[in-house]
Amino acid sequence: MTLKVLEKKHNRKGFYCGIVELDNYIKQYVSQDVKRKLAVCYVLEDEDANVIAYYTLSASRIDLNDIPDHLKRSLKYPEIPVVIIGRLAVHIDYQGNKLGQILLIDALKRIIEVGALIGNHAVIVDPINESAEKFYSKFGFIQLKDSKRMFLPLKTVATLFGIE
DSSP, X not given: OEEEEOOTTSBOTTOOOSOXXXXXXXXXXXXXXXXXXXXEEEEEEOTTXXXXXXXXXXXXXXXXXXXXXXXXXXXXXSEEEEEEEEEEEEOGGGTTSSHHHXXXXXXXXXXXXXXXXXXXXXXXXXXXXXXXXXXXXXXXXXXXXXXXXXXXXXXXXXXXXXXX
16 A cells, blocks of 8 residues: 555545545546646545545634634734645555554644645634544544634654654
């Protein structure tokens, strides 16, 4: 299995994770988002270039008032730059093998690398269901105010990887 940027050669037709929205995204919409530079999609492929897992990254911003009070004290701007892990899914045949964790760690490492080049205060995720919420909570993501979105400061991510 190899993790790389989505290419035309990747077979997405057989992808099935059990969540229609995530299945449809990789099969029907991801190419448009990539072409329009709205997201970059990373896929875990098998030896036949079948997509067995994927995630997307996009740049964004959040309103300072959405951040929990104890985390926004030193922030002065009304909007804060973030990277969104927009979608993260694992084919049903591969679930339970920690591939979601592997994808998340890979995404966080890439976000740290980008953070060295471009201002980025945090990582945002939009959990699709309660199970996804629990998954992200295990890695330290916290709920944003009045939202289902979850937030992890880049400083916390850097600490996880032993980077100052």
